[in-house]
Amino acid sequence: MRNVALLRGINLGSKNRVSMSHLRDLVGGLGYGDVETLVQSGNVVFSDDDSADVAAGRIEKALRKETGLDIAVIGRSGAELAAVVNRSPYGAALDDPRYHHVVFLDRVPDAGLAEAIDRERYLPETFDVDGREVYVLYPDGAGRAKLTHAFWEKRLGVKATARNWNTVQRLAELTT
Numbered sequence: 001m002r003n004v005a006l007l008r009g010i011n012l013g014s015k016n017r018v019s020m021s022h023l024r025d026l027v028g029g030l031g032y033g034d035v036e037t038l039v040q041s042g043n044v045v046f047s048d049d050d051s052a053d054v055a056a057g058r059i060e061k062a063l064r065k066e067t068g069l070d071i072a073v074i075g076r077s078g079a080e081l082a083a084v085v086n087r088s089p090y091g092a093a094l095d096d097p098r099y100h101h102v103v104f105l106d107r108v109p110d111a112g113l114a115e116a117i118d119r120e121r122y123l124p125e126t127f128d129v130d131g132r133e134v135y136v137l138y139p140d141g142a143g144r145a146k147l148t149h150a151f152w153e154k155r156l157g158v159k160a161t162a163r164n165w166n167t168v169q170r171l172a173e174l175t176t
Helices: 020-029 052-067 078-087 111-115 149-156 165-174
Strands: 002-007 033-038 043-047 073-077 100-105 126-130 133-137 160-164
Touching (some): 002 160, 020 033, 020 043, 020 052, 078 133, 100 149, 111 149, 149 160
Antiparallel strands (some): 002 043, 100 133
16 A cells, blocks of 8 residues: 655754655665655655554654654555545646645644634635645635644644645555
C-alpha cells in the first residue's frame, strides 16, 4: 500500500530545516519501502503495511527524536488522496490550479465549528470543509490569504497542513 506523509511548516526560510535526503533516510529507517519525496516542502511517499495515520505518527516521533523539531505530520493513503482529488468542488472548473489548495486535517472537525465560520467575512476566498480536508480557493493568491492552515487549526482545533492543487494531484499519482 502506498501512503503519503505531509509535514507541516518545514524548509520555510531558515526555520525547521529538514533535507529531503534526510527525510527519505528517516522514513526508510522506520522500515518503509520505496521512499520518495516531492518538492522541498515535506511530502514523502512510501510503501508500508501501516495505516497512513499510524505511519504519520511514527514519522512525527522519529523527526522529534532525530532533529529535535516538533513538526506535525499528517498521513493519507493513496486511496484517500484519490478520493480528495475526485471530491474537489473546484478542481475541474479551475482556469489556474495554483489558486486551489487543500488543507489536510489530522481528524474530522466538529461540524458546528466549521458551520460557524462566516464565509462572507473571508471573500473573495472561498472554502468547502469535507471530512478531513478543506478545499480552498485563493483568487488573489495564497501569499496574503486569510484561510491558511493556521486559521483552520485555530478555528477547528485540529492540526493542519496545506498543499496546492498541483502538488495534491502529483501526490495522488505517486501513490497509485
